[in-house]
Amino acid sequence: MHKQKKYRAITPGVAWLLSELQIESLYGREALKNLRPAKSDQLEQLRQSLSELETMVAAARQDRSIFDQAASIFKCLRFINGSLDNLEAGQVPDETELLEIKGFAMMLTSLKNWYDRSGLQLPSVSFSDIEPVIKILNPDRTVVASFHVHEAYSQKLKKIRAEKLQLESMILQCNDQQQRDELRDQRARLVQTEKAEEHLVRENLGRQLLEWVTRMRHNAMAAGRFELLLAKTLLACRFNCTCPAVFAATKKVTLQAEEMINPEVETILASHGKQFTPVSIELNPGTTLLTGANMGGKSVALMTLAMNAELATLGFFVFARRFSMPLFDFIYLIAGDGQNQASGLSSFGAEIIRLSELTALTRQGVGLAICDEFARSTNPSEGSRFVQALGEFLQQSGSYGVIATHFDGIRIAEASYYQVIGLKNKTISAAGGDRNSLLNNLCDNMDYRLVRLSDDYQVPKDALHIASILDVDPEFMAILRRHYPSTGE
Amino acid sequence: MGRSLAELIEGYSCVAIIGMEKNAGKTTVLNHLLSTRPPVVQAITSIGYDGEDTDQVTATDKPSIYVGCGTMVATASSLLGQCDFTRELLRFTGFHTPMGEVVITRARSDGFAQIAGPSTTVQMSSLINMLHELGAVQVLVDGAAARKSTAAIASSEACILATGAAFSPDPDDIIEQTRHYTELLTLPEFEPDTVFALRNADANSCILLDQGGNICGRVSALSDECADLIAGRNGQPTMALFNGAVTRPVLQKLLDKCRQLDWLQIVAEDGTRYLINSRQKLDLTSRGARLAVRRQVNLIAVTVNPTAPSGLKLDSAELCDRLSEKIGMPVFDVYAAQNHAFSRKATQYA
Helix, strand or coil: CCCCCCCCCCCHHHHHHHHHCCCCCHHHHHHHHCCCCCCHHHHHHHHHHHHHHHHHHHHHHHCHHHHHHHHHHHHCCCCCHHHHHHHHCCCCCCHHHHHHHHHHHHHHHHHHHHHHHHCCCCCCCCCCCCHHHHHHHCCCCCCCCCECCCHHHCHHHHHHHHHHHHHHHHHHHCCCHHHHHHHHHHHHHHHHHHHHHHHHHHHHHHHHHHCCHHHHHHHHHHHHHHHHHHHHHHHHHHCCCECCEEECCCCCCCEEEEEECCHHHHHHHHHCCCCCCCEEEEECCEEEEEECCCCCCHHHHHHHHHHHHHHHHCCCCECCCEEEEECCCEEEEECCCCCECCCCECHHHHHHHHHHHHHHHHHHCCEEEEEECCCCCCCHHHHHHHHHHHHHHHHHHCCEEEEECCCCCCCCCCCEEEEEEEECCCCCCCCCCCHHHHHHHHHHCEEEEEEEECCCCCCCCCHHHHHHHCCCCHHHHHHHHHCCCCCCC | CCCCHHHHCCCCCEEEEEECCCCCCHHHHHHHHHHCCCCCCEEEEECCECCCCECCCCCCECCCEEECCCCEEEEEHHHHHHCCCCEEEEEEEEEEECCEEEEEEEECCCEEECCECCCCHHHHHHHHHHHHHCCCCEEEEEEEEHHHCHHHHHCCCEEEEEEECCCCCCHHHHHHHHHHHHHHHCCCECCCCCHHHHCCCCCCEEEEECCCCCEEEEEECCCCHHHHHHHCCCCCCEEEEECCCEEHHHHHHHHHHCCCCCCEEEEECCHHHEECCHHHHHHHHHCCCEEEECCCCCEEEEEEECECCCCCECCHHHHHHHHHHHHCCCEEEHHHHHHCCCCCCCCEEC
16 A cells, blocks of 8 residues: 655644644544645635534534544544555454454444434535445354354354363263363364364355455544544644635635644743734735834744634634635745754755755746745845745745744735734833743733734844843843944934 | 351452462462352452463463463453353453464363463552442452562452472471561551652652651662661651662662661561561560551461472471461362362361
């Protein structure tokens, strides 16, 4: 079978969410492994899976417990592909394989019955009827979860076992050592014929099961997909996510993100008793420039946007009050310090390599490019030229690019400009105390929301102020202040 | 004549049979207990796998386990083919061994069984629960030889110790070593809450607690410093908690350093963790050290196999008598039981 590599999340947020998904069965994990972002020509499939997810979420929001039975089935569903492979290879199934197949058939039959009753009727999820498999492996009228090579399969087997039972009771009652040994020899010979006959029975069962293998595989895959869908559903309910609207990427489509949150950051903040400030942004094709004070949440805003876009392409609900976007061909990040001494790349070198990959992608389709403080690690006079060029390049590429920067004076024709609102109170000062209270003071005074600006914006000059709020050494501050123009900060 | 071995274990939901040595007759005891066919559903499993047809070490015939119809057998899947009772497969357990996943079966006829079970305490306890849930009233656990039997005794209600001529050709030696070992197994249980001290402790740690129960030292029980650290508390009331083995080198070094040990209490998980000889134990206790365990083994009987792998046969009646007198516990001759493999009673000397 063709083995696919596990999907590697583009954004840290998605990687975190995938690790939070509750998936129990190996079939569910297989489905997760095969998760792929929808390409621009798969818009209809993506919309269908989002609408299936909508149906599931609506059902779960009404009554979460309807999924309990399915969830409990996934918990004990065994991965039987090995047994099915062996059947197809013509091997005689052993008794553990038959037990495994019987258990699977029983589980999947109850899953199918539950699903049919649930009224969910999702177009992509259907289970074949494999109840006959249970009948093959359970000749009695009462269905039990155990398996044994039943006498009902063979008259000869029934006879051998009756004879064996008789011998065993004779052995039990016999007190003469020699006679007992003889009886044991007889029994041992009988055990051999019993085993031979059981082998024939199992061979025959294997042949009967062979015609059900395809349907069992189909059900296994469907169960895996359904478990992934269920995990997406429970995630959407847990974080109160919304269904994204996804459109074909034509020239005029705007990405609209209203009040996005980042669940990972939100969880961390919540553990410190803090709240995540939702961010909103609108992107048109071309470049959007994002500026703002240090520690103002630019990176978090960018990553939250990229995460939500990635989730939408993967058929997940998103973390926003409203979210609509074109179906991108790619989502690409140039963010963080890519310095890697092992590969001999400096931060700047790594960025330039990422840049080449990005420019190549923009020629193949329409994507979302997220660039966090591009060229920050080179000298500012050249760095700002790189950012200017990247902005101009993305503006004419047809893709959607967001560049966060501290560089001054970047002006790109027809680009959009956003800024983190930043420090609410321009005169706050150090609170004193330990590092935590300094940080708290800063966070309490920061407005993390984004505002749209015209192109005569100013890059905020808050570094000095923020350093003083964080209580940097007074001697250092005195020296620093000498290097600022006397007109003010 | 007192109660038979089978009668002694009545009412216990799980009984482990552990051996002082290989060839101590563990399997014979199991076979005896299985052959009595009590009116309740029995189940059998084993700690790990210990089932070559002949003993690899001593080349003696190893008796196979013979189970009766209706008995539940929990064994590794790859050994099912070597079992010759007609069987029903009840369920998978999810516990994997080198011989495959452990599967629970029910015998639908009598027959020989090859048994390999899980080897950790957690898995064994969980397996015993599964067997009870499936209807087994009495679970017999074939525990490994002494030092490896922790998982067996930790998950059982009662324990039978198998000893015999395989251990030593000298009856005095057998009696002395068995006495020493039963003493270790039945060391007093240390009640007060010490779990907090062992939480997050590394394996094979020794943790020292002062009189107030506060941790005042922590060291690897396998390191040279272990004895130094304990000896450094000389005179101050101290409890040394071990979560792994309490080894001879540590205690010997301690004995060399301290003349008096009446300030010291040693607490191990259970008696099998004390890897010391009777001489050392005497040295420790005569200097005032108190030995205790967190879990006392409920030892209900000792069995003796008077025949050594070499063919040597000791006087069974005398051995059993003397042993029983020494340890104050019922002692059974399994050889008598082996000769009447399906008899209703083993002979008891008590």
